[in-house]
Amino acid sequence: MWKEWPLVAFTIAGQMAVGFFLVAGFPLFLLDGSHAVGTTREEGLAVLAVVLGLLVAAALLSFFHIHHPLRARSSLVNIRTSWLSREIFFELVFIALVAVEIVLVWGVSAASGLSRGVHVAAALAGILFLLSMIRLYMLETLPLWNQAYTPLSFALTALSLGAIAAGFIWGGIFILLSLAFVAAEIVISFLLAPGHGVYRSRPTPSLRPPADVPRYLHPARLASSLAGLSLLGAALIWGRGRAVEGLNGKEWLVAAFALVLAGQLTGRFLFYGLLARPGR
Amino acid sequence: MVTQYGFFFDAAACSGCKACQMACKDRNDLEPGVLWRRVYEVAGGGWEKKGEVWVPSVVAYNVSMACNHCEKPVCGLSCPTKAIWKREDGIVFVDTDACIGCRYCEWACPYTALRFDARTNTVSKCDFCFEAIDAGGAPACVASCPRRALDFGDLAELRKKYGDVRQIFPLPDPSQTEPALVIKPHRDAARAAERAAEVANWEEV
Structure with missing residues (x-):
């Protein structure tokens, strides 16, 4: 993985x-x-x-x-x-x-x-x-990836990280947007996790070997994104609508970005790890 | 002229001796860990109560599987460099000089036929022993099977001879790739899914 x-x-x-x-x-x-x-x-x-x-x-x-x-x-x-x-x-x-x-x-x-x-x-x-x-x-031959989780998670990764980055410059509506995107990403990760195989369920019949992914990755991803979401909320409050004007808001935003990014990286490792490669 | 070569596999006859696997490795001088043909041991079931009696409900059989030289080879369709191509007689080849080693085809193939070869840093797979075929011989796996559980030939002829079953548990839906494969199922295959059968030798395949 x-x-x-x-x-x-x-x-x-x-x-x-x-x-x-x-x-x-x-x-x-x-x-x-x-x-x-x-x-x-x-x-x-x-x-x-x-x-x-x-x-x-x-x-x-x-x-x-x-x-x-x-x-x-x-x-x-x-x-x-x-x-x-x-x-x-x-x-x-x-x-x-x-x-x-x-x-x-x-x-x-x-x-x-x-x-x-x-x-x-x-x-x-x-x-x-x-x-x-x-x-x-999303190939037909990859049922583990050929489902709603893939497009939703990829699009929300793009939008949430992009919105937080925009929040650094313009604050306000962009922090609000990033809050919505990160929250949506957490919800779909939670709801679609069983189908996506994070609980060791994998599409059968299959000649693919079972994945050997650490069980802690999924909760770690959710925890990191939730912490990021909380800090985005703090950034919105402390930044008072325009983060660039309030140092406090900007610092919250940096921490929120780091946590959301860590959540995305963890989630992506999980994404690839669930589809084990055969042989060496 | 053959337009699509294919394999026949008799699951009822296969004893799981892996002679086909070894013959393939020997003929193609494959590194340890690289398997172009693999024998999956499928096992499941246990005991079930019928009335007052406990009876065994075990399912156990073997599936010998290599590249099925599919009529719709998703490996080649997904390869970004066109390194995977199909000959006129249906045999699917990997051009290791064109392969960039992205390993996307490994994911795309539901039969896990593509295997990464660390010697060449490219993927590799069964080439149907094309040199032997072209010389009028047989693929090494077919020739080596002591129980004649494997056969090869023109897919249309194989279907006439053996029928048109292309899937037994745990093979994927054949409509995904249209494999050039005909199977004679083992009697346990129909009950494998309901008895939660699984491949029992992942470390070997």
């Missing part, structure tokens, strides 16, 4: 990048509407830089998962049928469009029609990247 750490890191970083990009695009619609990302040019650049950094880190981490990284360029050749090819393709498109948006926001005008067009295209690529990541695990 622990051997799957590159996949855990890749999926969490990639999903957080998508979530942050999508959630941070809210000001375009909710606030003054003058910038594609953020409410000022500096905020926009900061968000885009973090998203790009996360995506590049995810891409680099994914190399630790494959055993012939020098052949990785050929992983795009089966886009017609392979969701893994599609995932890689859409990640590369997403990276390219975010990089182009950074250039546009930096050098031209964040409010230009071109940068907005690029932003919408990048958001679409990000969504397709996330969808490919979800579909990749």
